[in-house]
Amino acid sequence: xxxxxxxxxxxxxxxxxxxxxxxxxxxxxxxxxxxxxxxxxxxxxxxxxxxxxxxxxxxxxxxxxxxxxxxxxxxxxxxxxxxxxxxxxxxxxxxxxxxxxxxxxxxxxxxxxxxxxxxxxxxxxxxxxxxxxxxxxxxxxxxxxxxxxxxxxxxx
Amino acid sequence: xxxxxxxxxxxxxxxxxxxxxxxxxxxxxxxxxxxxxxxxxxxxxxxxxxxxxxxxxxxxxxxxxxxxxxxxxxxxxxxxxxxxxxxxxxxxxxxxxxxxxxxxxxxxxxxxxxxxxxxxxxxxxxxxxxxxxxxxxxxxxxxxxxxxxxxxxxxxxxxxxxxxxxxxxxxxxxxxxxxxxxxxxxxxxxxxxxxxxxxxxxxxxxxxxxxxxxxxxxxxxxxxxxxxxxxxxxxxxxxxxxxxxxxxxxxxxx
Ligand SMILES: [Zn+2]
Numbered sequence: 390x391x392x393x394x395x396x397x398x399x400x401x402x403x404x405x406x407x408x409x410x411x412x413x414x415x416x417x418x419x420x421x422x423x424x425x426x427x428x429x430x431x432x433x434x435x436x437x438x439x440x441x442x443x444x445x446x447x448x449x450x451x452x453x454x455x456x457x458x459x460x461x462x463x464x465x466x467x468x469x470x471x472x473x474x475x476x477x478x479x480x481x482x483x484x485x486x487x488x489x490x491x492x493x494x495x496x497x498x499x500x501x502x503x504x505x506x507x508x509x510x511x512x513x514x515x516x517x518x519x520x521x522x523x524x525x526x527x528x529x530x531x532x533x534x535x536x537x538x539x540x541x542x543x544x545x
Numbered sequence: 546x547x548x549x550x551x552x553x554x555x556x557x558x559x560x561x562x563x564x565x566x567x568x569x570x571x572x573x574x575x576x577x578x579x580x581x582x583x584x585x586x587x588x589x590x591x592x593x594x595x596x597x598x599x600x601x602x603x604x605x606x607x608x609x610x611x612x613x614x615x616x617x618x619x620x621x622x623x624x625x626x627x628x629x630x631x632x633x634x635x636x637x638x639x640x641x642x643x644x645x646x647x648x649x650x651x652x653x654x655x656x657x658x659x660x661x662x663x664x665x666x667x668x669x670x671x672x673x674x675x676x677x678x679x680x681x682x683x684x685x686x687x688x689x690x691x692x693x694x695x696x697x698x699x700x701x702x703x704x705x706x707x708x709x710x711x712x713x714x715x716x717x718x719x720x721x722x723x724x725x726x727x728x729x730x731x732x733x734x735x736x737x738x739x740x741x742x743x744x745x746x747x748x749x750x751x752x753x754x755x756x757x758x759x760x761x762x763x764x765x766x767x768x769x770x771x772x773x774x775x776x777x778x779x780x781x782x783x784x785x786x787x788x789x790x791x792x793x794x795x796x797x798x799x
Contacts, residue, residue: 442592443676444599545679545682
C-alpha cells in the first residue's frame with residue numbers, strides 16, 4: 390500500500406504497463422496505445438482510454454483489469470474516461486509492442502497495409518487468407534515458404 | 546424537445562439505426578457462414594457496426610434528454626420508431642445478397658462519413674472519424690467479394706445479378722433530402738445525402754462493370770424507412786428476435 394499523497398503520474402503509467410491486453414497478453418495496454426492520459430489530482434486518479442475498434446468486446450474487460458490493478462496498488466478514487474477522438478490508430482503501438490507481437494507469432498501492422506514478413510520463418514513470400522481474423526484487430530495470412538498460417542495485426 | 550434538438554435526434558437515429566439493423570442482420574450469419582473465413586469476417590463486420598451503433602445511439606439518447614440509454618433505444622423501441630433505410634432490414638436471403646447490400650452501403654458510408662468528419666458538431670465528427678476507418682476496411686472486402694462472385698461461375702454471377710435486381714430499388718432511399726436533412730445541412734452538421742449520389746453511383750458502376758453485372762434500368766425507389774413512415778414487414782420480425790430478452794425480462798443486465 391502506498392499512501393495516496395505519494396502517487397505520481399509516472400507510477401500509474403508503470404502500473405498500467407503491467408496490465409496485459411486480454412486478447413494478446415504478450416503486450417500491455419500501454420504498448421497497445423489505448424491509454425491516452427493519466428491525470429493525478431490529489432486523491433483522484435483519472436485514466437483516459439480510447440477503444441481500438443468501436444465494437445471491441447475486450448474494452449470492458451480492459452476497464453475491469455485497470456480497476457483491479459490500480460485498486461491492488463492502493464488507489465481508491467479512480468475515474469475511467471473513454472475518449473473516441475482522435476481515433477485510435479496502429480501508429481500508437483509502441484516499438485516494443487510491435488517486437489513482442491512478432492515474437493509471439495503475430496505480424497505487426499505495416500503502413501503498406503500488408504505484413505512485411507512471416508513472423509515464423511521471416512520469409513517475405515506471404516499471402517492473404519482472409520481480411521478478418523480471430524479478433525477485430527487481426528487478419529489471417531499464410532506463409533508460402535513454411536506454409537504456416539499467421540495473424541496479421543491490421544493497420545488502421 | 547425544441548425543433549432543432551428534434552432534428553439532431555432524428556439525424557442521429559438514422560445513423561444509429563442503419564448501423565444497428567445492418568449489424569443485427571449481418572450477425573445472423575454467425576455460425577452459418579459459407580466458409581470459416583467468411584463467417585469470421587461477417588461476425589467482425591457485425592461487431593464493428595454494433596460498436597458504431599453504441600456511439601450513435603448513445604449520443605442520440607443524450608440529445609433526447611429523456612433518461613434513455615443506447616440500449617433502451619435499441620431494445621425498447623417498436624418498428625415504427627426506427628429510422629433505418631429499408632435496405633438494411635430486408636432478409637439476408639443468401640451470401641450474395643448479403644454482400645451486395647454491404648457493398649451498396651459501404652460505397653455510401655465511406656464518402657458520407659468522410660464528410661461528417663468535418664461536421665460542426667464535434668461529437669458527430671468524432672464518431673465519423675472513428676467509424677470511417679472501419680467502413681473503408683469493410684468496403685475493401687465487400688467490393689472485392691462482389692467482383693469475385695460476379696466474375697465467378699454462372700451460378701455465382703446469376704445470384705449476384707438477382708441480388709442486384711432485388712436491392713437496386715432500395716438504394717434510392719439513401720439519398721434523401723427532407724426537412725431533417727436540410728436542417729442538418731444548414732447547421733453544418735452534415736451535407737444533404739442527395740449531394741453524394743454522383744460519387745456513389747460512379748463507384749458502384751465501376752465495380753459492377755468489373756463484376757459483369759448489369760444495373761437495372763429503373764429509378765424507382767422504395768422509401769419510408771428513414772422517416773419511419775412505413776417499414777417493411779421484415780423489421781418487426783427481426784426486432785421480435787433481437788429484442789426478445791429485454792421484452793421478456795425488462796431491465797435484465799449482462
Ligand atoms: Zn514462414
